[in-house]
Amino acid sequence: MASSEDNPTDHNAEILSIDAGGTMTDTFLMDKDGKFTVGKAKTTPEDESRGFINSSQDALEDWNLNVEEGFPDLVSTVYSGTAMLNRLVERESEVDVGILITGGMEDTLRMGRGRQSYTGFSYSDRLHVNTHKHPEPLIPRDQIRGVRERIDVKGNELVPIYEDDVRESVNDLLDRGVDHIAVMFLHAYQNDTHEHRAKEIAEEIIAERDMDTDVMLSSEYYPTLKELPRLNTLAAEAFAAEPSRHQLQNVQDAVDDHGGEVGVRVMASHGGTVDIHANELARTLISGPIGGMIGANYFGEKLGYENMVCTDIGGTSFDMGIIIGNDWDIDYNPEMARLLLSLPMVNMESVGAGTGSYVRVNPTFDKIELGPESAGDQVGVSAVETDVETVTVTDCHVALGWIDPENFLGGDMPIDREVALEEIEEQVAEPLDMGVYEAAQGVVDILENKLRNDLEAVVTGEGYAPSNFKCLSYGGGGPVHTAGYTKDLGFDEVLIPEWAAAFSAFGCGAADFEYRYDQTTNIDIDADLSMEEAAETAGEQLTDIWKHLEDKVAAEFENSNIGRDEIDFQYHILGQYQGQLNAIDIESPVSRVDTAEKLERLLDTFENAYRRQYSEEARSPELGHTVTQASVRGVRDVVKPEIPTEETHGPEPPAGAHKEPRETYWDGEWVETDIYDLHALQPGNEITGPAVLEGAATTFVLPPGHETWLDEHRVHHLSDSA
Amino acid sequence: MPESYPREHIEDLVDDNLEWNQLHDMMSDFKDADRFQKVRDVLQERVDWDDPIIIPYADHLYVVAKSDDKWIIKCDCGHEFCEHDENWKADALINVRDTEEEYLDIYPENMHPHPDYMELREFFCPGCKTLLEVTNVMPGYPLIHEFEPDIETFYNEWIDEPIPTPEQTA
Numbered sequence: 107m108a109s110s111e112d113n114p115t116d117h118n119a120e121i122l123s124i125d126a127g128g129t130m131t132d133t134f135l136m137d138k139d140g141k142f143t144v145g146k147a148k149t150t151p152e153d154e155s156r157g158f159i160n161s162s163q164d165a166l167e168d169w170n171l172n173v174e175e176g177f178p179d180l181v182s183t184v185y186s187g188t189a190m191l192n193r194l195v196e197r198e199s200e201v202d203v204g205i206l207i208t209g210g211m212e213d214t215l216r217m218g219r220g221r222q223s224y225t226g227f228s229y230s231d232r233l234h235v236n237t238h239k240h241p242e243p244l245i246p247r248d249q250i251r252g253v254r255e256r257i258d259v260k261g262n263e264l265v266p267i268y269e270d271d272v273r274e275s276v277n278d279l280l281d282r283g284v285d286h287i288a289v290m291f292l293h294a295y296q297n298d299t300h301e302h303r304a305k306e307i308a309e310e311i312i313a314e315r316d317m318d319t320d321v322m323l324s325s326e327y328y329p330t331l332k333e334l335p336r337l338n339t340l341a342a343e344a345f346a347a348e349p350s351r352h353q354l355q356n357v358q359d360a361v362d363d364h365g366g367e368v369g370v371r372v373m374a375s376h377g378g379t380v381d382i383h384a385n386e387l388a389r390t391l392i393s394g395p396i397g398g399m400i401g402a403n404y405f406g407e408k409l410g411y412e413n414m415v416c417t418d419i420g421g422t423s424f425d426m427g428i429i430i431g432n433d434w435d436i437d438y439n440p441e442m443a444r445l446l447l448s449l450p451m452v453n454m455e456s457v458g459a460g461t462g463s464y465v466r467v468n469p470t471f472d473k474i475e476l477g478p479e480s481a482g483d484q485v486g487v488s489a490v491e492t493d494v495e496t497v498t499v500t501d502c503h504v505a506l507g508w509i510d511p512e513n514f515l516g517g518d519m520p521i522d523r524e525v526a527l528e529e530i531e532e533q534v535a536e537p538l539d540m541g542v543y544e545a546a547q548g549v550v551d552i553l554e555n556k557l558r559n560d561l562e563a564v565v566t567g568e569g570y571a572p573s574n575f576k577c578l579s580y581g582g583g584g585p586v587h588t589a590g591y592t593k594d595l596g597f598d599e600v601l602i603p604e605w606a607a608a609f610s611a612f613g614c615g616a617a618d619f620e621y622r623y624d625q626t627t628n629i630d631i632d633a634d635l636s637m638e639e640a641a642e643t644a645g646e647q648l649t650d651i652w653k654h655l656e657d658k659v660a661a662e663f664e665n666s667n668i669g670r671d672e673i674d675f676q677y678h679i680l681g682q683y684q685g686q687l688n689a690i691d692i693e694s695p696v697s698r699v700d701t702a703e704k705l706e707r708l709l710d711t712f713e714n715a716y717r718r719q720y721s722e723e724a725r726s727p728e729l730g731h732t733v734t735q736a737s738v739r740g741v742r743d744v745v746k747p748e749i750p751t752e753e754t755h756g757p758e759p760p761a762g763a764h765k766e767p768r769e770t771y772w773d774g775e776w777v778e779t780d781i782y783d784l785h786a787l788q789p790g791n792e793i794t795g796p797a798v799l800e801g802a803a804t805t806f807v808l809p810p811g812h813e814t815w816l817d818e819h820r821v822h823h824l825s826d827s828a
Numbered sequence: 829m830p831e832s833y834p835r836e837h838i839e840d841l842v843d844d845n846l847e848w849n850q851l852h853d854m855m856s857d858f859k860d861a862d863r864f865q866k867v868r869d870v871l872q873e874r875v876d877w878d879d880p881i882i883i884p885y886a887d888h889l890y891v892v893a894k895s896d897d898k899w900i901i902k903c904d905c906g907h908e909f910c911e912h913d914e915n916w917k918a919d920a921l922i923n924v925r926d927t928e929e930e931y932l933d934i935y936p937e938n939m940h941p942h943p944d945y946m947e948l949r950e951f952f953c954p955g956c957k958t959l960l961e962v963t964n965v966m967p968g969y970p971l972i973h974e975f976e977p978d979i980e981t982f983y984n985e986w987i988d989e990p991i992p993t994p995e996q997t998a
Contacts, residue, residue: 230856231856234855236855237856239848239852468858469858469859469861470859
């Protein structure tokens with residue numbers, strides 16, 4: 107197994123970060139000096155705690171520890187599981203959910219939205235109308251009941267709630283044996299009185315009938331605009347997240363049983379971790395690629411990098427995200443399992459291209475195409491123990507000599523170069539009448555061009571100049587392609603941490619203990635008001651909402667016995683000029699805006715952010731402002747991983763870092779290439795391409811014309827030699 | 829991607845019996861090389877006459893070979909319409925709905941076009957009386973000729989196969 111060093115000595119396992127994927131549970135373990143090791147075990151879906159313990163054990167073994175010896179030292183444990191997501195993807199759950207919705211809106215889930223008919227599909231399937239299809243709703247139509255009532259977009263009552271409708275519907279749903287009743291009325295984020303009245307009535311009936319059905323309100327969980335994502339999310343909470351609580355409790359019990367004294371936290375989409383007893387659990391459905399963003403941000407804060415572009419290549423996808431001023435953007439309507447949700451999620455762009463992407467020749471146009479399907483963690487045809495039949499990008503790396511067949515995943519995965527060559531010849535080279543190496547090089551070029559275009563679109567498409575950013579490259583497959591996909595884009599610097607393969611897990615370990623609540627608002631700050639008048643009206647209104655959200659955050663921390671005085675609160679708004687369509691996300695410099703002076707500071711912050719994002723000329727304060735959403739984040743300190751700091755040596759790599767040179771293929775030629783042991787290099791070492799730097803879980807390829815040096819934090823700085 | 833799907837899979841495709849995910853996979857993938865010939869074979873097997881199908885033309889309609897150089901449009905009941913490059917609709921039975929009353933036979937009130945503005949033409953097969961096509965056009969508009977297949981180009985340049993002739997199947 108991979109490890110940051112060779113000889114196990116005394117370690118205190120302090121930070122444990124576990125990612126239970128569909129097939130494997132990965133562990134990232136770090137001690138107080140920033141030394142880390144990783145472990146793996148099969149995921150055990152029926153009781154995830156077994157896979158959790160096995161994977162922890164596998165990691166601890168590298169340090170000659172067992173679970174009983176290792177767990178008592180833990181000070182931070184972050185878990186991300188997969189059971190919830192599977193319930194959503196499979197549309198299968200142990201629980202039945204009934205829905206009460208505004209009368210006339212009963213088909214909301216079935217009708218969906220246009221966007222939901224192609225969301226989550228590959229580019230070409232999104233483009234072509236014949237491949238669009240509305241996904242199956244989470245809750246079948248016969249478990250949905252309409253209640254006559256109506257609140258308008260401003261929160262006024264247009265039609266009072268018909269309480270008999272509620273009684274009849276609740277009785278009916280209880281007769282069907284539902285475990286949860288989810289209530290979602292239109293515009294309840296503006297006025298929640300009808301939802302609360304429905305809950306009172308439902309709970310009376312449930313008590314009368316002596317049942318223990320649970321009632322959930324959209325206004326309590328997700329008081330945000332747009333009824334479809336709000337209802338999807340509420341349904342996901344009841345349908346997928348609630349049933350996972352006992353799995354998480356099992357994991358906590360497993361920690362306790364083995365002498366651990368640490369509360370297990372779960373990675374959540376907003377970029378922080380939450381307690382397993384959190385009221386809102388659905389946001390832990392989505393954690394996937396955001397671990398890397400969190401790790402990158404933490405890394406940037408520690409090392410003084412404010413603006414970063416994060417790039418992560420795995421087997422199936424290329425994920426990109428932007429960090430500016432050490433903060434990320436939030437996507438308020440992310441997609442998961444083909445459902446649009448109403449959750450705050452760290453914003454990332456993902457394209458379906460990775461090292462496991464299938465390589466095929468399009469028979470109509472005789473050209474090479476990649477993906478969108480991939481072999482994922484099955485690697486490729488050259489991985490002889492798998493049953494992959496289609497050539498992948500990794501097979502091409504193997505053919506070109508970039509990847510050492512003996513050293514793939516530290517030798518854990520047997521790779522046969524001959525098989526790769528035969529299959530590339532048959533599937534790609536022959537149909538195109540090309541040489542096999544030429545074809546393999548062609549595949550790599552196509553992938554890197556595609557990644558470069560996507561990356562450029564993400565950065566310049568947002569109006570940013572790459573020269574203001576450090577590009578950070580990680581993921582198991584990242585460093586093979588970094589030089590290729592960053593070429594000529596003009597980033598300030600290109601950085602590759604040595605622990606690239608474990609960077610996402612590192613990021614989960616670096617995540618804050620954080621809750622975040624958002625609420626849609628409709629607060630106008632008219633331009634003709636004096637600042638005093640505005641503070642008394644709009645300012646008071648926003649302050650009240652912040653206080654309410656603050657209470658919700660504090661209530662979440664109370665579940666973990668953490669008091670208000672230990673929480674660091676942050677206040678955000680989405681703000682825009684009146685009449686505009688797009689709002690920008692602002693962190694408020696003040697926690698209250700009920701005085702003229704404080705409100706002015708908030709508006710100044712907005713003006714500055716607007717100027718930065720658009721331009722001075724685009725500012726239009728004469729239109730007045732609208733606050734469309736208020737958010738409160740509460741953060742509590744946790745122990746974070748250390749970034750290693752080592753002594754700097756000279757530019758010459760030590761003798762022990764050299765491995766047997768071999769021939770590799772570059773631009774039509776075989777070149778004798780230096781091979782290095784990635785982990786044996788010393789800070790200060792400089793290497794000029796062509797070279798291949800081999801680590802336990804990742805390979806860093808340095809093409810001709812490129813050079814790299816290793817800094818004291820074991821981060822490589824890649825640049826063109828020119 | 830399979831180069832070729834099993835015969836049963838193609839039959840299910842023709843009958844619209846595939847699950848959505850199977851259909852989606854077929855649409856997203858490169859097209860299987862022998863799709864056209866397989867579909868043609870399935871359709872040929874299902875008609876009661878022996879003229880070889882050259883292409884499926886529309887629902888129930890085919891272009892079939894009567895000889896090496898005579899290709900006609902034929903219904904699956906056996907009724908023969910016209911040459912493949914002519915408009916079969918001219919030989920069909922036509923019902924025109926151009927009054928309020930006729931529209932109300934099939935539409936709810938106020939949910940149909942105004943008869944002065946749009947008329948509905950229904951085309952039936954003279955042989956089996958199957959409704960083959962409906963067009964909705966302004967009164968006086970000529971018959972729409974939807975499709976004039978370029979059979980030589982399709983066979984010679986797209987799929988690189990000989991054009992079926994009656995002798996082949998006989």
